[in-house]
Amino acid sequence: MITRTEQRRAQEQAAELLQKTGLAFRPDELASIEVADFGLGELESSGPLPSSGALPSSGAQILTLVNSEKIAVKLLALTPGQTLPEHAHPRLGSYEGKEETLRCAWGELYLYGPGEPTPNPKGHPPAQRRHTYTVWHERVLRPGDQVTFEPNTPHWFQAGPEGAAVWSFSTKAVDVQDVFTDPHITRQTVIVDLITRHGSVS
């Protein structure tokens, strides 16, 4: 759950970050940025500072450019230390699940998937969620670097100290069916209007 104010602030931060890629976006696109907190309500964290210098939090801001019955193209804007929690894109009936290529457009991304766990990884999930992260094979993506995940492959990622803008090029996206390792996660974000005692909405 996040407030309308938190949503607006996250959208503004995301728009700023996406414009660092140098790419052009239409105003209606920037106004449509989705803010996802994965039901955790920790879009911005006040947790202990890890060695990387970025405060880990959970969430993502998502700009969808193409979303057809066949393919999806999205740009994810992650604030410094923001973490998209571990998940996979499972088979759904006759659809074998989402194949996804993640490509760093700006900043630095710590990306994890199956394989030999990397010693001293750069990524630090929020401490209270760390036990829900099971894959630790690290790839550090800088602008122009990309990795492709087959359907149903668990993966998670975290932005470096400056944040990151990341392309997701994929087959059909069915986000609400993504399977997260953390049982506390729900893919849909609840936005609330906080009415103060003076009647204003925040």
Next chain:
Amino acid sequence: MITRTEQRRAQEQAAELLQKTGLAFRPDELASIEVADFGLGELESSGPLPSSGALPSSGAQILTLVNSEKIAVKLLALTPGQTLPEHAHPRLGSYEGKEETLRCAWGELYLYGPGEPTPNPKGHPPAQRRHTYTVWHERVLRPGDQVTFEPNTPHWFQAGPEGAAVWSFSTKAVDVQDVFTDPHITRQTVIVDLITRHGSVS
């Protein structure tokens, strides 16, 4: 047919153009840019100057970022007035054909598909090929603008006076099976080494 020198020059022009998008590319990506002349050998034209100010020519420089059995992501770099001739992506057995979203990343693109012909279109195919262009419904794409074509929909496009960088986000690409309206077109480009009488290769 183009010479190795023409290929190299086109690759360099394309790399310059793509970098105007602000995006980051790996050196191995920039070195892999495909130069397509569609068998017409008129990558650069010396034809009459149209009102737009750009000399029309036929061809495209193509940087492939993703090319799996399911999706393709490409960036097309077009020099000023360069034209990708009219074509469609047909059904191939059980594959219903390529669905494609074209999105302008930089410059200006004159894009044509089925529909009411636009009076006084901005695009000017090379004069000697004009009779092979049958769809004339115009959309002018500037950075951030995009259009999606269903499989097997004829379309063609031309870069404006500064050139253009254009995203192609699509389902599986099978370029050599594209159907071009112009019967003189072949999708594969022949590159020749010209040996001069002094023995050097150009």
